[in-house]
Amino acid sequence: METNPNIDKDIERTIGVSKNINLVDAPAMFTQKTMQRISVAKQASRFTTSALLKIAAAVILICINAYTINYIFDAPVQQTPVVTTTIDDLVNDYQVTDMNNDWLNNKTSKNQQTHELPETH
Numbered sequence: 001m002e003t004n005p006n007i008d009k010d011i012e013r014t015i016g017v018s019k020n021i022n023l024v025d026a027p028a029m030f031t032q033k034t035m036q037r038i039s040v041a042k043q044a045s046r047f048t049t050s051a052l053l054k055i056a057a058a059v060i061l062i063c064i065n066a067y068t069i070n071y072i073f074d075a076p077v078q079q080t081p082v083v084t085t086t087i088d089d090l091v092n093d094y095q096v097t098d099m100n101n102d103w104l105n106n107k108t109s110k111n112q113q114t115h116e117l118p119e120t121h
Contacts, residue, residue: 004010
């Protein structure tokens with residue numbers, strides 16, 4: 001790198017120029033007026049990128065929920081078949097042939113009718 005041989009002189013001139021700068025007095029209420037203008041400019045831009053992303057995410061979630069609810073209500077309901085079996089079907093399925101199936105239907109068998117004890121008073 002090349003160095004400027006007069007760098008010291010340039011630095012001294014720059015510092016000398018900054019010493020010659022005078023203070024500037026701002027008009028009365030300048031800072032309050034400026035801050036009001038800045039706050040009005042900030043309020044004007046309500047739709048920032050993050051706000052738009054939040055709105056888009058909310059809309060997407062609402063659409064997904066609406067689709068899910070619509071899918072649930074439009075899906076056909078699976079109905080279980082109604083089973084109408086009787087005791088006779090049960091006997092036939094399990095092949096209970098050694099007994100009379102009348103006792104399953106709350107009927108008394110012939111043996112019970114003949115072996116009843118007489119009532120005593």
